[in-house]
Amino acid sequence: MEPPRGILFGTNGVRFIPGVNADPGFVMRLSECIGTYFAEGDILVGRDGRFWGETLLYAVTSGLMSSGRNVAEAGLVPTPALQYATKSLGYRGGVMVTASHNPPEYNGVKVFGSDGVEINRLDEQRVEKVFREGSVTRANWRDVGTSRSEPSVVRTYLQGILSKVNTKLISARKFSIVMDLGNGAQAVAAPYLLDGLGCKVITLNATIDGAFPARGPEPTPGTLGDLSAAVRAAGADLGVGYDGDGDRAIFCDEKGTVYWGDQSGSLLADYVLEKKPGGTVVTPINSSQVVELVAARRRGKVIRTRVGTGDVSRTILDRGAAFGFEENGGSIYPDHIPVRDGAMATALMLECLAARGLPFSKVMGNTLPLFFMTKTKVQVQPEKVKEIMRKVERQADGRIEKVDGIKTWVDDKSWVLVRPSGTEPIIRIFAEAETQEKADSLLRSRVKLVKSG
Numbered sequence: 001m002e003p004p005r006g007i008l009f010g011t012n013g014v015r016f017i018p019g020v021n022a023d024p025g026f027v028m029r030l031s032e033c034i035g036t037y038f039a040e041g042d043i044l045v046g047r048d049g050r051f052w053g054e055t056l057l058y059a060v061t062s063g064l065m066s067s068g069r070n071v072a073e074a075g076l077v078p079t080p081a082l083q084y085a086t087k088s089l090g091y092r093g094g095v096m097v098t099a100s101h102n103p104p105e106y107n108g109v110k111v112f113g114s115d116g117v118e119i120n121r122l123d124e125q126r127v128e129k130v131f132r133e134g135s136v137t138r139a140n141w142r143d144v145g146t147s148r149s150e151p152s153v154v155r156t157y158l159q160g161i162l163s164k165v166n167t168k169l170i171s172a173r174k175f176s177i178v179m180d181l182g183n184g185a186q187a188v189a190a191p192y193l194l195d196g197l198g199c200k201v202i203t204l205n206a207t208i209d210g211a212f213p214a215r216g217p218e219p220t221p222g223t224l225g226d227l228s229a230a231v232r233a234a235g236a237d238l239g240v241g242y243d244g245d246g247d248r249a250i251f252c253d254e255k256g257t258v259y260w261g262d263q264s265g266s267l268l269a270d271y272v273l274e275k276k277p278g279g280t281v282v283t284p285i286n287s288s289q290v291v292e293l294v295a296a297r298r299r300g301k302v303i304r305t306r307v308g309t310g311d312v313s314r315t316i317l318d319r320g321a322a323f324g325f326e327e328n329g330g331s332i333y334p335d336h337i338p339v340r341d342g343a344m345a346t347a348l349m350l351e352c353l354a355a356r357g358l359p360f361s362k363v364m365g366n367t368l369p370l371f372f373m374t375k376t377k378v379q380v381q382p383e384k385v386k387e388i389m390r391k392v393e394r395q396a397d398g399r400i401e402k403v404d405g406i407k408t409w410v411d412d413k414s415w416v417l418v419r420p421s422g423t424e425p426i427i428r429i430f431a432e433a434e435t436q437e438k439a440d441s442l443l444r445s446r447v448k449l450v451k452s453g
């Protein structure tokens with residue numbers, strides 16, 4: 001059983017529903033191809049807490065060993081922990097069994113190079129070619145790979161993060177923080193990080209569970225109501241919620257207001273640029289314009305990319321950027337590792353709040369100009385997408401940007417973006433303006449246009 005032939009890798013590794021369109025046999029064959037692609041060296045493997053994770057990790061190990069690779073097994077760890085350890089412990093590559101924030105029935109496989117960053121599209125095509133052609137390198141009877149356990153992944157990861165922040169400054173504030181671990185993989189790492197930063201930690205949903213029974217695997221202002229209530233009830237300084245594999249973090253201030261990732265990301269960008277004036281920040285086309293205004297004050301530069309964490313990571317590497325973020329809560333601090341990391345973002349946020357010495361809501365209010373954003377998605381027939389996008393472009397009533405989808409600036413401070421999803425038959429629409437009414441009305445006009453097919 002395997003996903004339809006053709007492209008295996010989507011925008012975020014290989015994704016499938018085990019038992020429905022993929023089985024361990026498929027994952028083993030895929031992993032033989034990944035081992036063939038790596039050709040040499042030892043590979044670090046791990047999984048998040050999803051159902052099938054353990055079974056599929058055996059399949060990954062088996063496939064890699066069959067192609068002659070030695071495997072080190074990290075067990076259940078957050079994705080960024082595996083990425084950081086792949087790089088810092090000197091592995092040739094890493095393979096993670098995860099479906100990130102997808103619904104519980106999904107699982108998947110992500111492949112990282114020796115720098116811990118997801119392999120690029122060209123390398124994914126190399127793996128796909130081996131899979132399509134069946135040109136797998138198989139070890140002969142005596143040089144099959146070996147496997148062993150690698151118990152130091154989480155420790156290495158947490159030490160790495162602690163080495164990148166001012167632990168004295170943070171500890172002195174004695175922050176109290178509520179963490180909504182969302183039944184996900186950060187449960188094995190993030191709470192221990194905060195112990196090391198002198199914080200008083202209250203955890204919610206800290207039991208790892210592949211059904212994600214508490215609030216699902218995706219943290220958003222809409223799914224973090226319990227976090228917001230717990231922060232207020234406990235009188236905590238802040239709250240944070242992670243996604244299923246721990247690479248995304250959504251923050252909540254002491255009043256219980258939950259921010260989208262481009263708001264908290266712009267705050268972190270401001271803090272990083274204060275330390276590195278004139279630095280570059282990378283973010284996709286759908287993030288708030290707030291970041292340009294914040295960066296300008298620090299003489300910084302903003303580069304906009306297509307939507308997708310891979311594009312942000314690679315642009316950060318190419319341009320030597322200081323920081324990157326996504327509206328979904330992905331934050332990338334390349335001083336640590338140029339991939340998104342929920343625990344690193346948390347430590348950096350604590351350092352930022354400690355340095356400012358004010359409540360979270362005040363720091364937000366002092367730093368970010370006020371804009372209002374709204375977003376939605378519209379189900380469409382896949383064959384209609386191109387025609388709809390042509391119509392959106394024809395009827396655009398302002399300056400257009402075509403980095404990803406069609407972004408129209410109707411005036412200096414208001415824009416609307418219409419963008420087909422890369423993975424589902426939906427069109428996403430985002431609008432931002434100086435008032436909520438204007439943002440809503442821009443959104444409505446585009447929803448109408450898209451629905452009129």
Ligand code: MG
Pocket residue numbers: 099100101243244245246247248
């Ligand atoms: Mg994730």
